Each structure stands twice: as C-alpha cells, then as structure tokens.
Amino acid sequence: MSEPPQHSDQADARAPRTCWWHPDRRTGLRCARCERPACPDCLREATVGYQCVDCVAAARKQHQAQRARYRKSGFGYRTIAGARVPSRPLVTYTLIALNVVVFVITAAQAQDVMRNxxxxxxxLGVLVPLVAATGEWWRVITSGFLHIGLLHLAVNMFALWILGKELERVLGTARYLVLYLLSLLGGSVAVFAFSSPNTPVAGASGAVxxxxxxxxxxxxxxxxxxTPIIAIIVLNLAISIGVKQISLFGHLGGLVVGVLVCAAMVYAPSRHRTGWQAGAVAIILAALIGAxxxxxxxxxxLVWY
Known part of the structure; x- marks a missing residue:
C-alpha cells in the first residue's frame, strides 16, 4: 500500500503564488526585504537583490528624512576646515554672554555703568604691562573679557555677533574657539610687548x-x-590709528594671529588635517608665550631696578 507524496516546506516555498499587488498574476519571485510574492513589474533592483515597490518607496522616504535631519543639524556636512557644521553658533553666543555678565559685575561693583x-x-583683571610683569600674568587673559563703559562693550559685542556667527560656521565650534582665544592672547601679548608699560588696556577688540x-x-x-572685508579692515585700522584711546597694538596683534590661525585651519592638507592644524596652533601658541x-x-x- 503506497502513501501519498509528502510536500516539504521548501517545496511549498518554491511553489508559484499570486503577486501581492496583482492577484491575477502568478509568480515565483519575492521581495528581498519583506519577502512578499511579487511579479516582475512590482520589483525594483536594489543594493541587495530585488525589492518590491513598497519597500523601495519606504527606503527612499527614510533616506530623505535622514538627509533632512542632517541638513537641519549640519552634522552631515564638513566645513573647509574639516569640521562639522554647527547647527547654531553657540560659542559666539556664549562668549557674548560671558562678556556681558562680566560687565554687569563691574558696573554693579562701581555702581555706575559708564565708570565701571x-x-x-x-x-584685578585689566592689563597694565608693568603690573603684569610683577607676576600677575593672568591679566593678559582676563583683560580680554573686560570693557570700559557701555559703548565699548556694545561695539565689540555687536561686531562679534555679526562676524563670529559666520566664522564659527566656517571653522566649526572647536576650531573657532581656538582662533578666538589665541587672537585674544595675541592682542594682549602685543600690548604687553609694545605698549606703554603704565597704560591700562582692556577689551575684546584683539579677539574681535x-x-x-x-x-x-x-x-x-x-x-x-x-573688497568688502578688506575695506572693513582698512577702515577699522584707520580708526585705531586716529583715536588715541584705542590700542593699535592690541588690534594688530589680534588681527595677525587670527589670520595665521585661520590660514592654518583652512589651508591644512586634507591628509592628516587635524595633526597639521594642531601643530600649527602649537607653534603659534609657543611663539606668543616666547614673546x-x-x-x-x-x-x-625694570620693576626691580
């Protein structure tokens, strides 16, 4: 007595079925992603095998949503300095807020906005070269966050708000912060090295x-x-030379260091770019410390004499 043939699961899997989208069409093909049966008209070539029209549309929609998120955040793009584009210029906003807070503290202590x-x-923080030479080295840094009068603060912070946002997007957060701090230090070191030893100097102008x-x-x-940026620089330098109360050396020192640091950032070879940039920054910092x-x-x- 013979037994009826047994159909294995593998044989059932190979058996032709009807297309999920065209029930009147029999097919032995399946989507590589969802494994639903599909006729040749409902399949599209994909990276791995063939996928049905629904899976292809879902993958395209997911890819577009991901690109939109990257475009919004900036994380999907690199700047000319090799950094990720920040979604917002947080460093610029933080620096402005820090300068404003310090000014409010000085105005509150002096009880006068214009005579802070x-x-x-x-x-304790203003840069007087002769005083800094007695061991109070921190003045070359703290002076860059102090402003004499409300107008002084307003001019510097407005310029930082206009220019800083753009440069931060170009360099990226970390590189922009390095440029700002080194420019601040460069302006202060220039004042320390070339200005009158007894003249007090303060302000973020060197960094700006x-x-x-x-x-x-x-x-x-x-x-x-x-042309526009050169005109702005020439005009500001002319003002720095013409107004005696403005520290020309502080402005020139910050300008030169900013040019050198940014050049090191954006012209560094793409191969081992971060290493080149770090090396250039270290050399500039060492030169400032040496000066x-x-x-x-x-x-x-002179002090001890």
Whole structure:
C-alpha cells in the first residue's frame, strides 16, 4: 500500500503564488526585504537583490528624512576646515554672554555703568604691562573679557555677533574657539610687548580683530569677493590709528594671529588635517608665550631696578 507524496516546506516555498499587488498574476519571485510574492513589474533592483515597490518607496522616504535631519543639524556636512557644521553658533553666543555678565559685575561693583573701571574686578583683571610683569600674568587673559563703559562693550559685542556667527560656521565650534582665544592672547601679548608699560588696556577688540582676520582668510579660501572685508579692515585700522584711546597694538596683534590661525585651519592638507592644524596652533601658541617671556624679563628687570 503506497502513501501519498509528502510536500516539504521548501517545496511549498518554491511553489508559484499570486503577486501581492496583482492577484491575477502568478509568480515565483519575492521581495528581498519583506519577502512578499511579487511579479516582475512590482520589483525594483536594489543594493541587495530585488525589492518590491513598497519597500523601495519606504527606503527612499527614510533616506530623505535622514538627509533632512542632517541638513537641519549640519552634522552631515564638513566645513573647509574639516569640521562639522554647527547647527547654531553657540560659542559666539556664549562668549557674548560671558562678556556681558562680566560687565554687569563691574558696573554693579562701581555702581555706575559708564565708570565701571572703578570696580574691584576691573582693577584685578585689566592689563597694565608693568603690573603684569610683577607676576600677575593672568591679566593678559582676563583683560580680554573686560570693557570700559557701555559703548565699548556694545561695539565689540555687536561686531562679534555679526562676524563670529559666520566664522564659527566656517571653522566649526572647536576650531573657532581656538582662533578666538589665541587672537585674544595675541592682542594682549602685543600690548604687553609694545605698549606703554603704565597704560591700562582692556577689551575684546584683539579677539574681535582676530575673527575679522579669520573672515578675510576664509573669504580668500572660498574665492569670494575680498573688497568688502578688506575695506572693513582698512577702515577699522584707520580708526585705531586716529583715536588715541584705542590700542593699535592690541588690534594688530589680534588681527595677525587670527589670520595665521585661520590660514592654518583652512589651508591644512586634507591628509592628516587635524595633526597639521594642531601643530600649527602649537607653534603659534609657543611663539606668543616666547614673546611674552622675553618682554616679561625686560619689564621685570625694570620693576626691580
């Protein structure tokens, strides 16, 4: 007595079925993604095998949504300096807020917005080269966050708000912060080295000029029109020379350092770019420290003499 043939699961899987979208069409093909039976008209070639029209549409929609998120956040794109594009210029906003907070503290201590230079914080942080040479080295940094009067603060912060946002998008968050701080230090070291030893200097102008120099290099690297930015630099330098109360050396020091740092960022070879940038930054920092040390020795001898 014979038994009826047994159909295995594998044989059932190979058996022709009707297309999911065209029930009147028999097919032995399946979608590689959802495994639903599909006729040749309902399949599309994909990276792996063939997928049905629904799966292809879902993958396209998912890809478009992902690109939209990347475009919104900026994380999907790289700047000319090799950094990810920040979604918002948070460093610029933070620096502005920090300068404003410090100004409010000095104004509160002096109980006068326009005469805040009489505050204790101002006396402890303003850069007087001869005083800094007695061991109070921190003044070359703290002076960059102090402003004498409301107008001084407003001008610098407005310039930082206009220029800083653009440069931060070009360089990325970390590189932009490095440029700002080194430009601040460059302006202070120039004041320390070349200005009158007894003249007090304060303000973020050196750092702002460094940002301005960085914009110049970025525009040059992107091959854009240089005329507007050069005109701004020339006009500001003319004002710095014409107004005695403005520290020309602080502006020039910040401008030169900003140009050098930004050039190192945007012209670094793409191969081992981060290493080249870090090396250039280290050299610039070492040069500033060296210039400070030389002038420190000269002024120290003058103080003790």
């Amino acid at each position: 230079f009489q505050s204790e914080v101002m006396n 000029y460094g940002v301005l120099g960085g914009i110049l290099i970025a525009v040059l690297r992107l091959r854009l029109n240089l 400070y040390a030389i002038r420190y020795a000269q002024l120290s001898a």
